[in-house]
Amino acid sequence: MNKQLTCACLWLMIFCLIPAGSQAVFYQPGETVYVRSEISGDIENPNKKNTILWMISSQKNHDGSITLSYVMDGQTQPICQVRIAGSASGIQWEAGPKGPDLMLGDEILIAVGFPAPCDVLPLARLMADKTPLSYEIRRTAGSRTRVDEVQVDIQAIGLEEAVKNKWVSRDFTSDAPLWLVRALNKKTNAVLVQQVWSESGIWWLYEETLNRRSWQVR
Numbered sequence: 752m753n754k755q756l757t758c759a760c761l762w763l764m765i766f767c768l769i770p771a772g773s774q775a776v777f778y779q780p781g782e783t784v785y786v787r788s789e790i791s792g793d794i795e796n797p798n799k800k801n802t803i804l805w806m807i808s809s810q811k812n813h814d815g816s817i818t819l820s821y822v823m824d825g826q827t828q829p830i831c832q833v834r835i836a837g838s839a840s841g842i843q844w845e846a847g848p849k850g851p852d853l854m855l856g857d858e859i860l861i862a863v864g865f866p867a868p869c870d871v872l873p874l875a876r877l878m879a880d881k882t883p884l885s886y887e888i889r890r891t892a893g894s895r896t897r898v899d900e901v902q903v904d905i906q907a908i909g910l911e912e913a914v915k916n917k918w919v920s921r922d923f924t925s926d927a928p929l930w931l932v933r934a935l936n937k938k939t940n941a942v943l944v945q946q947v948w949s950e951s952g953i954w955w956l957y958e959e960t961l962n963r964r965s966w967q968v969r
Contacts, residue, residue: 776953777874778835779817783808784954785968786868804968805867807954818845821867830867833860842871854888854899854943861901861934861943868958868965870944872932877905878950885937900937905930908947918947918957919966927951 784807789800804824809817816836820829831847842860844853852863858873873884883904890897908931913919932955933945946955958965 777878777948778819778871778954780807780809780954786965787968788866788868788963788965790866791962803866805965816841819869821869823867831862831865831869833869833871835871852890854890854901856886856888858884859886859888859901859903859934863943863960864962866963868960868963870934870946870958870960872903872934872944872946874932874948877903877932878930881905901934901943902937903932903934905932907931913947913957923956925949929956 786805786807788803788805790803791800806822806824808820808822810820811817812834816834819833819835821831821833822829829846832845834843834845836842841857842855844855844860847867852865854861854863858876860869860871862869876884883902886901886903888899888901890899908929910919910923910925910929913929914921914923927950930948930950931945932948934943935941936943942959944958944960946959947957948955954967956967
């Protein structure tokens with residue numbers, strides 16, 4: 752067997768050993784994603800829930816990055832836009848109100864209290880080695896700077912657990928493994944945001960924050 756054929760066979764063997772889910776491109780849908788969100792009420796009416804249907808679309812830019820647009824049902828203009836670098840490292844808040852509760856880093860975006868489900872977590876790295884990741888995120892409000900320590904982890908979950916917690920519907924089926932991805936405040940251990948993913952998916956099935964629960968409409 753010549754050297755070229757040997758190299759080709761080796762590359763083919765390596766490719767076949769890569770799990771199919773690791774080839775997914777997360778947060779980069781080719782078609783519009785529809786998401787239904789339930790947002791908790793205000794202080795005066797805490798039991799009230801507002802339901803919003805979101806249309807999430809992506810546009811590929813000339814530099815290889817992706818711009819995600821979040822449009823509320825019945826509207827034409829996005830409430831926010833998020834730009835993700837083509838290398839999957841680097842996130843920019845393109846449009847929308849940028850309040851002091853926006854936690855933004857190179858690989859992570861957590862919009863605390865924001866109505867649109869625009870949080871982005873480092874899925875590619877987590878899926879690759881399943882090791883928790885830690886981040887220090889600086890937020891500036893006026894002359895004050897706050898540093899948030901965030902840990903993001905991933906754990907396998909079963910379909911039964913996902914149905915029991917109402918993360919997916921009872922008629923949901925999937926041959927691919929399911930994963931629960933969480934971003935936690937390291938000081939308080941409070942969950943800032945959690946998402947349920949299918950390993951072969953390009954968008955999460957479910958997302959939950961302190962004031963919002965969201966489901967991908969299938």
